[in-house]
Amino acid sequence: MPTDVPTAPHVPLPASILSQGPNLIVSIHAALDDEQLERLQRDLLERVGRDRCRGILIDVAALDVLDSFAARTLADLAYMAQLRGARTVVVGIAPDVAMTLVRLGVRIPLTQTALDLEEGLEWLGT
């Protein structure tokens, strides 16, 4: 049950990070709480530095809620990754989620977005 998302730091995140060429493909499987989102952000930035990645693709299709904190965290990630030489694209934002983000007041697209994995990879140039 996603209601029992574990929070202890040693518990793995409900997300997988795959290295594919110069890119990191991140797929989120279940709802993340704030602490987990921040941990994901840290992990990714660490790997960008370590592996000299050129791109990050984050698939959020499994998320039924993206609130202002999640939006901010993704935007910060994109900005900081950019400073380390990697571009970020968020894919799979569901229609309901997109509309809610806009109503919430997220007026500017926070990062590059694409419809799905395929489009995202195309944008990253693989």
Added chain:
Amino acid sequence: MASEAVRGDQPYDERVVVELVPVLRRVVGARIKDPHTVEDLVQETLARLMSSSRRVDPDKLHQYAAVTARHVVATYAERNDRARNRSHLLADPSDAPPPTEDLLLQEDREFVAAALERLSAEDRDLLVAHEVQGQDTTTMAAELGSTPGAVAARLSRARASLRVEYLLAAEAIDPPSDRCRPVLRALSSSDRRRQRELDASGHLLECETCSQLADRLFERRGQPAEDGVVRVPVSRDADVVTARQQGREVAARAGFSTSAQTLVATAISEISRNIVKFADRGEVAISLVTEDGRQGVRVVARDVGPGIADPDVALRDGYSTYHGLGLGLPGAKRLMDRFHLSSVPGEGTTVTMEKWLT
């Protein structure tokens, strides 16, 4: 006191036990019609009393014996799947089986003794007259110059108080504030009006002790408590996720489209995050509401915390005291149809918001 009651392991004087028999017959006889069953249950009660390793003050023995007899009767009734039919005889007139039964069945007589001790003389007399001496409410009402209904209500309150005192004794807890006892008693007796007067849920947020005791009294956590209200305690990050998932479920039950469900869930996410960031703990209560035949969802988020000095400023876009977009409160307000924020600096904040089916 209970501690004085311990007399080692000497068996009871047989005469003392024999004296108990008529009392027990009355207690059991008041609840069970069949004379053979009455006799069986009296014997069972005596056996339990005799086999008990704990000894109590002979002065209180009658009371303990009576309470034990009630347990034996209750167990019997449950065994026969008749608990419900007889609940009006066995316990509170309310439908729900009182949470006491499980607790009392632990047969910790000392706790019951201590609990009885803490009741007002009036309540104690009432309980003893009814439960031990087997007086019915009509007789009692005649003696007190009252009505049977009023006596029944007072009995119910006395039992509720007994439950609370029992729990306090069993947990060896001394309530930290003067408000604790009245609040717990109001909760125990399911007296909504009194709960509101005392702001019981507000107190539960403030008082760790009572919050835990209330959980024990009702096993409230994660359950739809009164009137189908879903309550989610919020104190850490993961609770935000739980709260919004519960909100989505309630919205789905109200017949909201998935996009409206997403709006509600996201608004809950924003306001419960505020509890985690700014307050020690709080609660999100989600319920279905109707108005003019329209269906809606109401979310009430309350916390115990520093409060918000200037709600108008907090509702402005871009106002953020933590690492965020500053869209939390104003964003949630935009997602919902109605939104109200009230806050007392130093005490806490309550956000009430509603979404209606169009």
Added chain:
Amino acid sequence: MTDETSTPTGAEGDRGDELLLPELVAHLRDHRTQLRQQWAERITDAHLLSSMTNQEVFSEATSVYDNYVEVLETGSVKALQHYARDLSERIIPRGVETHEVIGIVLLLRDVLARSLFEKYRDDFELLNRVLDAYEPAANRIANTVAVSFVEQRERVIRDQQDALLELSTPVLQVRERLLILPIIGVLDQTRAQQLTEQLLHGIRAHRAKLVVIDVTGVPDMDENVANSLVDTVTASRLMGADVIITGLSSEIAQTLVTIGVDLSKMHTVGDLQGGIEEAERQLGFRVSKVPDAD
């Protein structure tokens, strides 16, 4: 007595009354052909169900009659309810109105009451008891049919409204990855939100990369609606689709500027034709350009 809750057999009285309903049912069965004919004629005379042919009226009348007798006999309206819903579904599209349905049920009640009167007129006291037993059941039947009809009618109206709303904001696919959303008529906030929802689902379903929103047919736009339009563009972008807006009148452009919308961030093209050409150019441009792009 018009108490809805009383069952046909619930009438109090001496033991003879229990036999009254079965007797009544037997009477209605025996005279089925004749009574049904009378009823159909009265319906035609009263110009009810005028949109239906005589044959149709007669066939429905037969079914209602049989259901009617069944309710009297069993005391259960379940089957009648089911039939009434079914009937309503068939006759609502034919333009049958509520008053017609209530009218025909009342007529049947009248026809049957008259026939009972005829049968028992020599024994006034018995007639009274028969009518006492008959009336609550008849009222309950009339009620069931009318309520089923009205409920069905409301449902049909709701469905039609939903269908209309959908029709008024069609999302069209002109070519692969390109959607067109021509908006015609007055936009209010509800419709603007519905439109956004449809567009976003359309983007996902068609894997659209570009959307042309044409507002040539929109006469006016207030501040709220203008903001909704901006929201639509933003939400589409979050899903990975770019938006071109065409047909902005100078008045609407004025509104957008007044409320602080940065038109330079919105991709606008004069008319729909130009918008589509621009979109195709962009799609083609991308396909050929991406491999070289940084």
